[in-house]
Amino acid sequence: MDQIRHKVAIVGAAETDDLGQLPHMSRLALHAQAAKNALDDAGISLADVDGLLCAGAIPNEVAEYLGIQPRYIDGTSVGGCSFMIHVRHAVAAIMAGYCDVALVTHGESGRSGVDAPRGGSASSPGGQYEAPFAIGGAPTTFSIPVLRHFHEYGTTKEHLAHIAAATRAWANLNPMAMMGSHRRTPERGGGPITPQDVLNSRMICYPFNLLDCCVVADGGGALVLVSEERAKDYAKDPVYVLGAGEAAAHWMVSQMRDHTTADGYRIAGEAAYKSAGLGPQDIDHCMFYDAFTFTPLMAAEDLGFVPKGEGGPFFAETKTGPNGEVIYKSGPGGDFPMNTNGGGLSYCHTGMYGMFAIIESVRQLRGECGDRQVPDVNVSMAHGPGGMFASAGTLILSNA
Amino acid sequence: MADYAGRLPVATPESQPYWDGLKEHKLMLPTCDDCGPHFYPRPFCPMPKCFNWDIKWTQASGKGKVHTFVISHQPIPPYNSEDNPPPYVIAVIELEEGPRMMSNLIMDDPYSTTVDMDVEIVFDDVTDEVTLPKFKPV
Numbered sequence: 001m002d003q004i005r006h007k008v009a010i011v012g013a014a015e016t017d018d019l020g021q022l023p024h025m026s027r028l029a030l031h032a033q034a035a036k037n038a039l040d041d042a043g044i045s046l047a048d049v050d051g052l053l054c055a056g057a058i059p060n061e062v063a064e065y066l067g068i069q070p071r072y073i074d075g076t077s078v079g080g081c082s083f084m085i086h087v088r089h090a091v092a093a094i095m096a097g098y099c100d101v102a103l104v105t106h107g108e109s110g111r112s113g114v115d116a117p118r119g120g121s122a123s124s125p126g127g128q129y130e131a132p133f134a135i136g137g138a139p140t141t142f143s144i145p146v147l148r149h150f151h152e153y154g155t156t157k158e159h160l161a162h163i164a165a166a167t168r169a170w171a172n173l174n175p176m177a178m179m180g181s182h183r184r185t186p187e188r189g190g191g192p193i194t195p196q197d198v199l200n201s202r203m204i205c206y207p208f209n210l211l212d213c214c215v216v217a218d219g220g221g222a223l224v225l226v227s228e229e230r231a232k233d234y235a236k237d238p239v240y241v242l243g244a245g246e247a248a249a250h251w252m253v254s255q256m257r258d259h260t261t262a263d264g265y266r267i268a269g270e271a272a273y274k275s276a277g278l279g280p281q282d283i284d285h286c287m288f289y290d291a292f293t294f295t296p297l298m299a300a301e302d303l304g305f306v307p308k309g310e311g312g313p314f315f316a317e318t319k320t321g322p323n324g325e326v327i328y329k330s331g332p333g334g335d336f337p338m339n340t341n342g343g344g345l346s347y348c349h350t351g352m353y354g355m356f357a358i359i360e361s362v363r364q365l366r367g368e369c370g371d372r373q374v375p376d377v378n379v380s381m382a383h384g385p386g387g388m389f390a391s392a393g394t395l396i397l398s399n400a
Numbered sequence: 401m402a403d404y405a406g407r408l409p410v411a412t413p414e415s416q417p418y419w420d421g422l423k424e425h426k427l428m429l430p431t432c433d434d435c436g437p438h439f440y441p442r443p444f445c446p447m448p449k450c451f452n453w454d455i456k457w458t459q460a461s462g463k464g465k466v467h468t469f470v471i472s473h474q475p476i477p478p479y480n481s482e483d484n485p486p487p488y489v490i491a492v493i494e495l496e497e498g499p500r501m502m503s504n505l506i507m508d509d510p511y512s513t514t515v516d517m518d519v520e521i522v523f524d525d526v527t528d529e530v531t532l533p534k535f536k537p538v
Binding site (some may be wrong): 078121122123125126127129130131132133135136139143144145146147148150151202203204205207210252253254255259335359 | 406407409410411412415419439440444466467469470471472473474476477478479486487488500501502503504508511515516530532534
């Protein structure tokens with residue numbers, strides 16, 4: 001099962017020029033600008049791209065928009081982890097000779113809604129069996145498993161609030177982060193928060209207060225992948241794919257087999273570990289998709305970083321820094337560095353955030369992260385769900 | 401009822417008996433002789449080792465427990481008017497027969513909802529054509 005280990009590398013990774021409120025850009029323009037930035041990052045011409053993978057758009061839409069005719073396409077669009085799955089598929093495609101230069105693109109006008117298709121059919125399973133009960137988007141569905149986890153394991157809102165505070169602390173070190181200190185505004189707020197601030201924020205959908213929820217943004221991102229043989233020919237140090245996994249577990253959150261365990265996380269995680277020949281103890285840095293505070297807690301448990309049910313106390317552990325400051329378990333200076341870009345909670349969340357998790361893994365492995373650079377990152381995991389824990393994608397990436 | 405503001409389901413040929421049952425105030429579940437009832441309605445048994453296409457419709461008791469829930473403070477129709485404001489409860493009900501389904505709980509105080517609370521079905525005739533299966537504490 002180690003056939004894919006170290007065979008393909010990410011050589012370009014970038015977001016759109018800006019993230020946040022971008023009403024002047026359509027969904028496809030966001031795809032294209034992210035593609036330009038990732039290709040520039042790699043020093044590769046668009047003309048060399050012969051594999052195209054995208055979500056939230058049909059590959060033909062993006063190919064036509066860019067003016068390319070790729071000989072390999074993948075339109076897997078299963079939510080936020082689609083891009084982890086694209087990387088896995090690109091590895092296989094490059095190894096099989098289906099393409100030489102794979103471009104993965106994401107663009108979503110999640111806030112402004114410029115060409116943002118919404119809603120499904122009233123005859124779909126979701127339209128018949130969930131939507132009639134006043135489902136109002138992710139805060140009313142991603143929240144569904146949480147109280148079962150609280151009930152079975154004693155997890156609390158206070159535990160979850162620590163994840164929000166830790167993630168904001170990373171955002172405060174990232175100039176691109178929407179809710180970080182650099183971009184704080186009187187209207188939107190931003191800057192440091194405490195767990196108590198999370199609990200005091202407006203109730204959105206119990207058990208989630210406002211600060212348990214991700215930001216809502218426009219933006220995009222893209223990746224460029226080539227074979228290991230060619231990986232050193234480009235502008236930046238390559239980031240190798242060591243392992244990868246994917247899964248589809250359910251679609252409607254009401255049909256999740258066990259609301260305290262994401263089956264997809266376990267299936268994808270096991271495949272990623274097996275192909276990399278590594279385990280949780282070998283991972284230096286984690287990017288765990290955080291649409292809500294509870295989402296990465298589930299990842300830490302189901303990917304084997306903590307035993308099932310112990311994620312709450314794990315993330316709520318704090319220590320005191322040299323200047324008396326609180327150091328959160330998953331925050332700067334903590335011993336479980338996670339979501340170091342500021343996460344979906346405080347950096348950017350377009351709707352399908354997984355692309356940004358991968359970009360941050362690449363940057364941490366390259367050592368490009370400035371104030372938020374985690375020391376000695378050699379192996380990073382980027383993991384996410386699609387839908388409400390419905391699908392999953394896991395990547396184990398390395399700079400060596 | 402004609403001005404019901406919430407989202408309405410549209411049946412498919414396979415789910416029509418389920419929605420017809422609700423209109424008659426019966427909760428009907430597609431049932432496999434070997435594996436029992438399932439939710440949501442499919443014309444076969446969704447147990448991969450069975451995949452039997454000989455399905456009968458059986459009537460559920462309408463009793464169950466709250467498996468998990470949330471309390472939405474969002475003004476989502478029909479919970480968006482002065483008469484019917486948020487917050488409201490969205491719950492996954494585990495039916496006595498085993499399958500789980502999404503629904504709303506009819507609660508005087510949403511915050512008195514608890515996991516594993518016993519509930520029973522309430523047939524909410526939201527339009528002349530559509531009845532939604534909702535639940536209330538026993």
